[in-house]
Amino acid sequence: MSALACLRVVVRSDQSHHSEELLGQLVAKFTTAFLEVRWSWPRKFSAINPYAFLLNDPRAAELDTAELGRLSAELHAHLFGEEDADGSDVTVLLFEGAEEAMAAFAELSESQLAQAMVDPLAAPAGGRLSRITPDGQRLRLPPNAGGGEADAPGSSPQTSGPHAPDRDPNLEAVQGIYYSARQIFVGDVVASTPAEARTHFSLVDGDDHLPADPTAFDADCVIAAFRFLAESPSDAPIYLPVSFSTVLRPSRRAAYAELLAILPASDRRRLAAAVYDVPRAPSFQALKQLRDALDARFSAIDLRTHDPAFEIEQLSPEAVTSVTLVLPQAEPELRLIVLKRFIARLEAYKRRRIWPGVTNIRSPRELDVALEARVPFLTGPGICRSQTRPVGGRPWPLEQLPVPANFAGQRPQPA
Numbered sequence: 001m002s003a004l005a006c007l008r009v010v011v012r013s014d015q016s017h018h019s020e021e022l023l024g025q026l027v028a029k030f031t032t033a034f035l036e037v038r039w040s041w042p043r044k045f046s047a048i049n050p051y052a053f054l055l056n057d058p059r060a061a062e063l064d065t066a067e068l069g070r071l072s073a074e075l076h077a078h079l080f081g082e083e084d085a086d087g088s089d090v091t092v093l094l095f096e097g098a099e100e101a102m103a104a105f106a107e108l109s110e111s112q113l114a115q116a117m118v119d120p121l122a123a124p125a126g127g128r129l130s131r132i133t134p135d136g137q138r139l140r141l142p143p144n145a146g147g148g149e150a151d152a153p154g155s156s157p158q159t160s161g162p163h164a165p166d167r168d169p170n171l172e173a174v175q176g177i178y179y180s181a182r183q184i185f186v187g188d189v190v191a192s193t194p195a196e197a198r199t200h201f202s203l204v205d206g207d208d209h210l211p212a213d214p215t216a217f218d219a220d221c222v223i224a225a226f227r228f229l230a231e232s233p234s235d236a237p238i239y240l241p242v243s244f245s246t247v248l249r250p251s252r253r254a255a256y257a258e259l260l261a262i263l264p265a266s267d268r269r270r271l272a273a274a275v276y277d278v279p280r281a282p283s284f285q286a287l288k289q290l291r292d293a294l295d296a297r298f299s300a301i302d303l304r305t306h307d308p309a310f311e312i313e314q315l316s317p318e319a320v321t322s323v324t325l326v327l328p329q330a331e332p333e334l335r336l337i338v339l340k341r342f343i344a345r346l347e348a349y350k351r352r353r354i355w356p357g358v359t360n361i362r363s364p365r366e367l368d369v370a371l372e373a374r375v376p377f378l379t380g381p382g383i384c385r386s387q388t389r390p391v392g393g394r395p396w397p398l399e400q401l402p403v404p405a406n407f408a409g410q411r412p413q414p415a
Contacts, residue, residue, distance in 0.1 A: 003060045006102040007031075007045075007053045007068070010091040010113055011079065023079075024050035029226050030078050031071065032262050037219040038067040041255075052106035055094075068092060069136030074169040078227045093117075094138065097127025105129075117141045170194055172224040175204050176384035176391035176403060177239070177357075180371055183398055187237040188390045189274055189379060190228060192220035200386060203241050203274055203304065204379040206360040207329050210276070214243035215252065219259055229267055234393025237300060239274040244303075247275075247293050248286055256293060263297045272300035272321070280307040287319055304359065308341035312348045322355035322377065332363065339366060343373040367401065 009027055028050035035045045035053065043057045057063055072090045079090070093113070095105040104124040108116065116123040120142055123129050131139045174188035193201045201217055202209040211217035221241050228238050247256045263271060273294045282290075282303070294301055300321040303310075308325055325342045327335050339358065349356040357377035358370050367382055384391060385405040396403060 003055075003057045003063045003096075004099070004102070005055050005063050005094050005096040006048070006105050007055050008093040008095065008105065008108075008113065009051050009071070009075065010093060010110065011051075011075075026079060026226070026230070027051055027075070029262065029264070030075050030223065033223040033226060034071050034074060036259055036262055037216070037223060038070070048103075048106040054102070054106075063094070063096070065094065065130075065132050065138050066136040068094070068132045069134050070169065072132070073134045074223070077169045077172075092132040093141070094130045094132055095123070095127050096130075097124070101125065101127040170220055170224070171200065172227065173200070173202075173386040173388060174228055174238070174390050175202065175379060175386060176394075176396075178378045178383050178396070178401070179376060180374070180378055180398070181376060182395075184395045185236070185384065185391045185393065185403075186377075187239055187272065187392045188228065188232070188387075189239040190221045190224050190241065191386070192217065192224045194220075202386070203276055204359045204383075205381050206327070206362075214241075214246050214277070215255075217241060218243055218246070218256075222259055222263065225263065225271070228390050229270060232270075232390040232392060234390075235270055236390070236392025237270055237272040238390065238392070239272045239302065240298075242273045242275045242294065244275050244278045244282070244286075244290070248289055253289075253293060260294070260297045265297065268297055269299045271298050272302065273298040274302050274304060274324075276304045276326075278303045278305045278310075280305065280309065281311040281314055284314075284316075287315070302357070308338050309345075310342075312345065312352055312354065315352055315354065317351075318353050320354060322357055323349065324357035324359050324377070324379070327358065327360040327362075327366070327380070332365070335362075335366065336369060339369055343369070343375065346373065346375070371398070 009031055011023065011027055028047065031053060032047065039045050039055065042059065043055070045056065046054050048054055055063060072092045076090045095102055101124040105127065112122065116129060129141045131141055133139055171193045173191045175191070176185035177187040177189065179186045189204055191200065191202045199209060201211045218241050225238055225240055232238065246252050275290065291301065302322040302324055303320050304324045304326055306326050306328060310323060312323060328338055342358065346356055355376055357379070358375050359379040361367055361370065361378055361380035361382040363382055367378070370378055382402050384403040387403070388406050391403060
């Protein structure tokens with residue numbers, strides 16, 4: 001028992017400002033990233049061309065379409081922006097049939113696909129064509145081929161079922177990394193939050209905003225990175241979350257490698273890893289495994305620790321790019337005590353030629369203490385709130401921090 005189908009992504013190219021070549025590259029990258037996350041093992045997929053993918057589920061007689069429904073809305077958001085991201089300019093088609101028919105379907109032109117959606121004779125013989133709706137239902141095409149009714153996710157086309165609940169695209173965001181010496185944002189930290197989550201996810205807003213499922217969060221952020229790389233106003237790096245404990249777990253390391261492999265090698269200089277949940281004293285072997293897993297895709301590695309006494313002396317010079325202290329969720333005075341303990345050891349970071357940073361900065365007092373100590377890199381809601389567009393590369397006066405939420409790219413007013 002094994003289910004096979006050809007997935008086709010149809011994008012209204014006339015609605016995109018991208019060139020035809022770039023559009024194909026973006027669709028291929030986004031769809032691959034999406035399937036890496038949603039189409040979990042033992043299910044498999046392979047790319048036939050930038051717009052067509054062969055899907056396989058060895059455990060099922062028919063593919064479950066519930067997870068595929070989000071592809072149109074999420075890809076629409078990536079290509080055309082967040083507004084009205086209902087997938088109206090992106091159509092996801094599924095063709096099931098003989099391998100020869102699926103191969104022919106994969107090569108149909110945009111105009112031929114449009115004809116096949118209304119004329120059953122225009123589709124390759126020996127197959128069944130469906131459109132996957134944003135809520136995961138399977139709608140037979142042409143409509144009269146299945147009575148015009150949508151099938152419930154995973155059900156057979158002849159059997160109607162309850163509608164799957166509407167699922168909105170993830171809420172993708174960035175928060176700027178501030179370089180205090182030059183009063184400029186030098187990068188952005190990516191976050192991605194499921195629409196149904198109770199609070200937003202973020203590496204820079206403290207423990208209350210850390211994800212419950214680090215693996216899913218990291219994978220969603222990889223998907224989000226493609227859009228932010230395209231939308232960044234500069235070459236400032238984009239920092240992607242990487243769970244220290246997960247990437248070093250032998251059972252998960254191969255899956256992480258496959259996930260990170262979808263990141264374009266050509267963008268390595270613009271990608272950095274923000275490694276969170278790092279212990280106080282990571283071993284030499286652990287750091288070596290971390291670098292082996294990340295070096296091929298990331299030009300910089302930042303270790304994020306909750307311990308102000310992080311054993312920086314145990315690291316070899318330039319073992320990583322930076323170490324960032326995460327201020328605790330605690331009373332203001334305790335937060336300041338932790339910050340000052342970290343600051344007292346800045347000279348050790350200088351000797352190791354490893355940049356220090358502080359995140360989850362919330363108050364003007366915390367900012368003042370960090371500035372007085374000349375901590376170079378600062379993040380948190382007191383520095384930059386959640387943005388829908390990257391801010392890396394933008395000068396910003398100290399007097400006008402924090403950057404308000406979703407400031408939409410306007411320049412700061414003169415102080």
